[in-house]
Amino acid sequence: MTRALTRKGEATRARIVAGAAAEIRERGVDEVRLEDVMAHTGTSKGQLFHYFPDGKEGLLLAVAQHEADQVLIDQEPMLSNLTSWPAWLAWRDRLIERYLAQGVKCPLNGLLGQTGRRAPGAQAIVTGLMWRWQTAITEGIRHMQSTGDIDPDLDADRAAAALLAGIQGGVLLLLSTGKIDHLEAVLDLTIDSLRAGARTGGS
Amino acid sequence: MTRALTRKGEATRARIVAGAAAEIRERGVDEVRLEDVMAHTGTSKGQLFHYFPDGKEGLLLAVAQHEADQVLIDQEPMLSNLTSWPAWLAWRDRLIERYLAQGVKCPLNGLLGQTGRRAPGAQAIVTGLMWRWQTAITEGIRHMQSTGDIDPDLDADRAAAALLAGIQGGVLLLLSTGKIDHLEAVLDLTIDSLRAGARTGGS
DNA sequence: CGGTTTCTGGACTTGCGGGTCCATTTTTGC
DNA sequence: GCAAAAATGGACCCGCAAGTCCAGAAACCG
Known part of the structure; x- marks a missing residue:
């Protein structure tokens, strides 16, 4: 069930986590908007919620x-x-x-x-x-x-x-x-x- | 210049700080809304901004x-x-x-x-x-x-x-x-x- | 190949909560 | 007691950022 990620998908997901982590380290959790993560990782809102259906909560957990x-x-x-x-x-x-x-x-x-x-x-x-x-x-x-x-x-x-x-x-x-x-x-x-x-x- | 607080005023201000502190201890900073402080201390929004012109920022500092x-x-x-x-x-x-x-x-x-x-x-x-x-x-x-x-x-x-x-x-x-x-x-x-x-x- | 699934982009909605404003009441100081 | 200043209540505004939705592109698999 956790299966469903293609090569590309996995790469994108990893990029999001790493980028978000960097952003958070730099500026703090509650200063980082989803929008910042998008800009910093070159992704769209659709992708964020595709890989983290629970939204910010899930992303933060992964980070x-x-x-x-x-x-x-x-x-x-x-x-x-x-x-x-x-x-x-x-x-x-x-x-x-x-x-x-x-x-x-x-x-x-x-x-x-x-x-x-x-x-x-x-x-x-x-x-x-x-x-x-x-x-x-x-x-x-x-x-x-x-x-x-x-x-x-x-x-x-x-x-x-x-x-x-x-x-x-x-x-x-x-x-x-x-x-x-x-x-x-x-x-x-x-x-x-x-x-x-x-x-x-x-x- | 810091002068301008009557007895009553000072009491209210203290009540706000103490109440906000308790609320924050209980539930965490970013879970506490101004509204919660108002409810918990029996004050109105007008009072909050009267005693803390810088808003939440100033209140947090006092707390x-x-x-x-x-x-x-x-x-x-x-x-x-x-x-x-x-x-x-x-x-x-x-x-x-x-x-x-x-x-x-x-x-x-x-x-x-x-x-x-x-x-x-x-x-x-x-x-x-x-x-x-x-x-x-x-x-x-x-x-x-x-x-x-x-x-x-x-x-x-x-x-x-x-x-x-x-x-x-x-x-x-x-x-x-x-x-x-x-x-x-x-x-x-x-x-x-x-x-x-x-x-x-x-x- | 071709059907199916996954991936991507971005426009749109929504609710929350901080901050503004002002009218009214109370206190102060002379 | 009475003007000025402080205290109070609460309706209203407004921006932001999370979350939704769907249409089109790319990737997968037999």
């Missing part, structure tokens, strides 16, 4: 999923290979570099709150993104515990939760203040803290 | 300021008295309790991104809030350093930045997932980390 996936892809291959301290630092550097580059034009900004309100399903997309993100961090910590680089008594899930929250807050503050300082501080201090109780262990 | 102030007030008197470990824990408990209670109905949700887009000045309000918040935390850390409860070599500003980011992210994740776990993890792990290098001193 949200697209952006959520991108957030994790941008952290690869580092995020899936947190197997040594240099690897952790490389990941840290990638995050800083990534968010410094995009500055205020953050996909999360569109996802959180804004998209969340409009599209009910967007909430699920955000939750899914956070879950995958945190899981990857947890696995990294577990691996380091298995090699003795992190205290095995540490609650990996809890530590990953705290780190993820720190990152989210750091990005949030980057959006508000324009400074990367918070994100840097969180990453550096948290990673240092993880290194602290290495094989010396204990209370 | 944002009101909510920003409230966020800090809700943390008092703990936030301004981080002078012992029990005090820190009391502050921690207040935060958890506060956010657990309000759950998804978070003023920040309205402030960040949403209001920020619409009202240019809202950005400044958020920045101001974060600055005041972080300053209070920094002072708490400095005080603990002066009593020897925290390693004096620690960069208080940086640590406060990280903690603030963690809190923001924790709240963000509370909004997304409905779980308080992230916020708890951040507070507990960060405070533990601050306690760690007490008077034993650094490396």
